[in-house]
Amino acid sequence: xxxxxxxxxxxxxxxxxxxxxxxxxxxxxxxxxxxxxxxxxxxxxxxxxxxxxxxxxxxxxxxxxxxxxxxxxxxxxxxxxxxxxxxxxxxxxxxxxxxxxxxxxxxxxxx
Amino acid sequence: xxxxxxxxxxxxxxxxxxxxxxxxxxxxxxxxxxxxxxxxxxxxxxxxxxxxxxxxxxxxxxxxxxxxxxxxxxxxxxxxxxxxxxxxxxxxxxxxxxxxxxxxxxxxxxxxx
Numbered sequence: 385x386x387x388x389x390x391x392x393x394x395x396x397x398x399x400x401x402x403x404x405x406x407x408x409x410x411x412x413x414x415x416x417x418x419x420x421x422x423x424x425x426x427x428x429x430x431x432x433x434x435x436x437x438x439x440x441x442x443x444x445x446x447x448x449x450x451x452x453x454x455x456x457x458x459x460x461x462x463x464x465x466x467x468x469x470x471x472x473x474x475x476x477x478x479x480x481x482x483x484x485x486x487x488x489x490x491x492x493x494x495x
Numbered sequence: 496x497x498x499x500x501x502x503x504x505x506x507x508x509x510x511x512x513x514x515x516x517x518x519x520x521x522x523x524x525x526x527x528x529x530x531x532x533x534x535x536x537x538x539x540x541x542x543x544x545x546x547x548x549x550x551x552x553x554x555x556x557x558x559x560x561x562x563x564x565x566x567x568x569x570x571x572x573x574x575x576x577x578x579x580x581x582x583x584x585x586x587x588x589x590x591x592x593x594x595x596x597x598x599x600x601x602x603x604x605x606x607x608x
Contacts (some may be wrong), residue, residue: 415594426499426586427538427599434594472537476595481551482528483588483597485537 390473390486398494403460405489407473408453414476416449416456417483421470430458430471465495497521499600501587507606508577516572516603520589527570528597529562530586538586544570577607 391406407416415434419427433440433449433456440447446459460467470490474483500519508514520527526545530538531554540554546567555562559578564570574581584604588597 417596419599424604426601427588429596429598432594432596474537474597480595481526481543482540482554483538483595484540485530487537 390471390489392489393487394490394492396492396494397463399463399465401463401493403463403467403491403493405458405471405491407456407458407486409456409473409475409484409486410454411475412478413451414478414480416447417474417476418445418447418456418458419472419474421472421488423469427472460491463491463493465493467491468493499587499589499598501585501600501603503603504601505604505606507608509608510579511576513573513575514577514605516574516585516605518570518572518587518600520568520570520587521591521598524589524591524598525567526590526595526597527564528588528590529570529572530588531556532584532586532602534583541572541585574605577605579607581605582607 389408417432418430421427431442431447433447444461449456470488472485472488474485502517528543529541532538542552542562544564559575561573584602586602588599590597
């Protein structure tokens with residue numbers, strides 16, 4: 385059973401455009417993490433945002449977190465063809481340990 | 496090592512065979528996790544170790560699944576009498592800090608015929 389829901393399920397954009405992916409979850413969290421997965425590969429850790437943070441930046445990535453709405457968004461600015469991948473949010477419940485993943489957003493960036 | 500490694504990368508098994516999947520975590524990482532990822536889905540938690548202690552095995556789908564980490568480093572996930580529904584990618588992750596930032600290996604793709 386997965387806690388998160390991601391929206392949209394699939395997103396297709398042109399190189400240079402911005403991509404926004406959203407994640408909603410159901411229970412309280414310690415933090416929320418975003419991962420990227422290229423086809424047939426493992427998960428690459430992108431960014432972690434703590435429950436007491438509202439926004440975080442890393443290079444072309446911007447993550448926001450709204451704990452009152454139990455939602456997060458990942459913005460990729462100035463997208464590149466190499467950004468084509470699936471993106472997952474994962475929540476870390478207060479008891480720690482396992483991460484609970486959403487279903488993912490499949491991003492396609494066309495050159 | 497530089498990252499989490501898993502072996503084999505691909506495994507084909509006949510239904511009913513036993514398989515063993517290996518995970519080498521990042522050196523010094525205390526926590527180790529196993530996840531199962533079906534095609535087109537997000538990873539789902541199987542089990543979790545802190546050092547050699549298995550703290551949570553609530554995600555293991557049946558008693559055919561067994562995991563161990565006897566010396567608190569390398570871990571093995573064993574699946575007995577494999578079934579077709581066991582076909583998936585098995586991901587291992589390790590974590591070394593208080594924030595539970597998990598770093599994943601490349602996964603083992605298991606296909607049960």
